[in-house]
Amino acid sequence: MGKKVSMAVIKRLPRYYRYLNDLLKVEVKRISSKELSERMGITASQIRQDLNCFGGFGQQGYGYNVETLYNEIGKILGVERRFSTIIIGAGNMGNALANYTNFQKRGFDLIGIFDINYNRIGQKVNGIEILHTDELDDFIKKKNVDIAILTVPSRNISEVAEKVVELGIKGIWNFSPQDLKLSHDVVVENVHLSDGLAVLGYRLKEKEENNSSN
Amino acid sequence: MGKKVSMAVIKRLPRYYRYLNDLLKVEVKRISSKELSERMGITASQIRQDLNCFGGFGQQGYGYNVETLYNEIGKILGVERRFSTIIIGAGNMGNALANYTNFQKRGFDLIGIFDINYNRIGQKVNGIEILHTDELDDFIKKKNVDIAILTVPSRNISEVAEKVVELGIKGIWNFSPQDLKLSHDVVVENVHLSDGLAVLGYRLKEKEENNSSN
C-alpha cells in the first residue's frame, strides 16, 4: 500500500527499459546488477535498490532474467495500457511528434491532430487528418481522450491547456517554454527544450574556462 | 577556486531566467526571493542558496533588481557567447528544431543542416540549404562549429556522433533514444523524448490506481 516511490527512481525506469530492450535484441538471457551497472554507468547498488521498490525481480546467485525484467518494467510504466492521445498545434514540432513511431510502441495511440490555422485543416499527418481546434470540444467528449500533447505557441498555452483539462483530459505533455499552472488536478510533463540547450551552453562555456585556466 | 556548482542548481537556472524575463516584460523592477518563490513554487531559501553559488546579486532589505539578475543569469548561462551550431538529420525533428527561433535568442546560431538523403539536398529549411553529410568534414573544418544537434535515426547515432567529435565538435545535443558513449571528451545533453512520455504514462496510471483504491 502506497510505498511512495520517488521521482528519481521513476525517471530512471525508461532508461532501464531501453537497456533491457537492447539486451533482448542481442539475445542476452540473464544479467547481474553488476554487469548492468557497468553498461549503464550507475552503481549496482542503485539498480537493486531501484528495482526493489517494485518487487524482487531477481534471483540470488543468478541475477535477473532479461525478458522477465523487461516485461515487469514495461508493466510498471504502463506499456500494456493504451493511452489515446491528441496533438494540438500542427506546426513543425507537432508534425515531428505525429510522425514519431516510438509513441505507438510505448502505448500511446495518436487519434487526433488539431490546429487553429484553416490552411492546415484537412491535410493529413501520418495518416491522420488535421481538424480545427473548434472541434476539440466534440472530439474529446466523443472519443474519451487521455492525453494532449501541446505544441502551440507560448502565448496560447495556458488557454489551450485550461480548455482541454476542462474537457476531461488527464495528462498534458507540454512543449511550450511556459510553465503551466492549472486549476484542475491533471498530470503535466514539461519538455522545455531550450532549457536543455541552455544547460549544454553552460557546460560548454564552463569547460572552456576550466581548460584555459590550467 | 572551482566552487563546483551542482547540476541540480544549474538545471534550475534556465527556469529562473524565464521567470525573470516574464517579470521584465510586465515591467516589474524588483523582486524578493519570497515573492519569486511563490510564483515559481519553490522555497525562497532555495532561490537564495542557488543564486549565491554565483555571487551576491541581491541587496538586504530590498531584494533583487529584476533586470540585473536577469542579465547576470544570462551571463552565467553564456547567452552573450555565440555558439555556432549545425543540425544533422533533416527529418521532421530536424526541421522543427531548425525553425525554432528561440535558439537564436539564446546564443545558438544555426549555420548548417545536413542529411544523408539526396532528395533533401539543396532544399532550404529556415533559409539554410541542406547539405549532404559527405560535406560535413569540409564544413566543420572550415567553419569552426561548436555544437551538433543530432536528429538522425538511432541506428546511425553512434557513428555520426563519433564522426563529429573527431572533427572537433565540442557539444552534442542528442535527440536519439540511444545513449551516447564517446571516446572523446565532449559535452553531451540527451533529450530522450519518449522517456518523458513514459514517465507521464506512469504517473497517469498510478493516479488512476490511487483514485480507484479510495
Add this chain to the structure above:
DNA sequence: TAGATTGTTAATCGATTAACAATC
C-alpha cells in the same frame, strides 16, 4: 531609524552507496 530581506551557517531530509546475511 525601523522594517525588510539578503547571505550564510546549521539542521533536516532524502537519495545514493556500502555492506552483508539470506539464499539460489
Add this chain to the structure above:
DNA sequence: TAGATTGTTAATCGATTAACAATC
C-alpha cells in the same frame, strides 16, 4: 556443496530547508 548475487539494512553523501545575524 561452494560460489555468486540478490534483497535489505545501515552508513554516507548531497541537496533542501530553516534560522538568523548582517546590513541595506
